[in-house]
Amino acid sequence: MSEPVIEVLSRSALVSVSATSIAALLGISLGTALALVRLGDNRVVIALVNTGMALPTVVVGLVVAMLLWRSGPLGGLDLIYTVPGMIIAQALIVTPLVTGITMAALRQLPRQLSDQLRTLGANRLQMVLRLWIEARVALLAAAMAGFGIAISEVGAVTIVGGNIHGHTQVMTTAIVENVSRGEFGVAIVYGSILLGLAFVINGLLASVQGRAAVWERN
Numbered sequence: 001m002s003e004p005v006i007e008v009l010s011r012s013a014l015v016s017v018s019a020t021s022i023a024a025l026l027g028i029s030l031g032t033a034l035a036l037v038r039l040g041d042n043r044v045v046i047a048l049v050n051t052g053m054a055l056p057t058v059v060v061g062l063v064v065a066m067l068l069w070r071s072g073p074l075g076g077l078d079l080i081y082t083v084p085g086m087i088i089a090q091a092l093i094v095t096p097l098v099t100g101i102t103m104a105a106l107r108q109l110p111r112q113l114s115d116q117l118r119t120l121g122a123n124r125l126q127m128v129l130r131l132w133i134e135a136r137v138a139l140l141a142a143a144m145a146g147f148g149i150a151i152s153e154v155g156a157v158t159i160v161g162g163n164i165h166g167h168t169q170v171m172t173t174a175i176v177e178n179v180s181r182g183e184f185g186v187a188i189v190y191g192s193i194l195l196g197l198a199f200v201i202n203g204l205l206a207s208v209q210g211r212a213a214v215w216e217r218n
Contacts, residue, residue, distance in 0.1 A: 004165075005189065012170040015083060015157070016150040019090030023150075024143045026091070027098025032128060034099070035106035036114075049103065052096025061156030064089040068160065081162040086170070089156040094146035101145070105138030106131055140208055144201050151197055 034045060066072050068080040068088075079085035109131060117127045132139060154172035161168035163177060171190045178187040 005186070007166070008169055008171055008174050008190070009193065011083065011168075012151060012172075015086050015090060015170060016147055018087045019150045020094055020143060020147040022087070022091040023094035023098050023146050027095045027142065027146070028102050028132070028139060030095075031099040031102025032106060032131070034103045036128070049096060049100045053100045055093070055096065056155070057093050057153050058155035058159065060093050061089055061159035064092065064156065065159050080160065081164060081168060083161070083168060086157045086161040086168060089160045090150045090153060093153060093156060094150055097149065098142045098146050101142035102135075102139060105135040105142075108138075109134055137208060141205055144205050148198060148201055152194060 034049070064085065065080065067074045068077065068085050069075055070078075070080065079088065113131070113134070114127060117130055122130065152172060154176060157163075157168075157170055158173050158176070161170070161173070163169050163173040169177075171194060175187045175190045175194075178184070178190075
């Protein structure tokens with residue numbers, strides 16, 4: 001494997017893992033808050049979360065680019081056409097997904113579980129940690145799904161990153177560029193790696209779900 005390919009893979013991993021980590025932190029926290037205060041029963045809140053989950057990635061890229069553009073409100077940060085700018089765009093894409101899955105997972109837990117924890121003297125932090133443990137498989141699935149979206153996203157990273165060689169090019173933008181040139185060999189390499197990552201992620205999730213099922217039976 002050539003050095004440029006390794007460089008692109010490393011950059012893709014950096015952007016996707018960083019964005020997923022930020023989105024998991026924000027999304028799990030927000031989803032937990034919505035579930036605990038029962039704002040999720042409000043159709044407006046559910047509609048907003050669902051809209052965020054289905055938001056076109058190019059729209060997110062456009063908004064982020066306008067904010068980070070040199071004449072934009074955040075232009076002084078010099079984040080347009082940079083890896084940090086791409087991470088911001090991907091984090092905004094993934095966060096609604098993690099939020100929605102977290103909120104749904106926690107709302108599926110028995111309502112009396114929270115009451116029991118309070119009766120046993122658990123403070124709010126202890127209660128939240130326990131609820132996360134109970135919903136751990138769903139939360140892990142949310143994080144993995146978020147990573148899958150981040151690693152395969154092309155619209156926002158193209159707009160915000162600019163697909164600059166040696167600087168902001170990632171696997172998905174490299175595939176688009178090589179296909180446009182008719183260089184299908186390199187594009188197939190990147191595509192195969194993306195498929196391999198998807199297989200690994202799904203395999204890990206299936207393994208965790210299987211172990212959780214065995215643990216619950218025991």
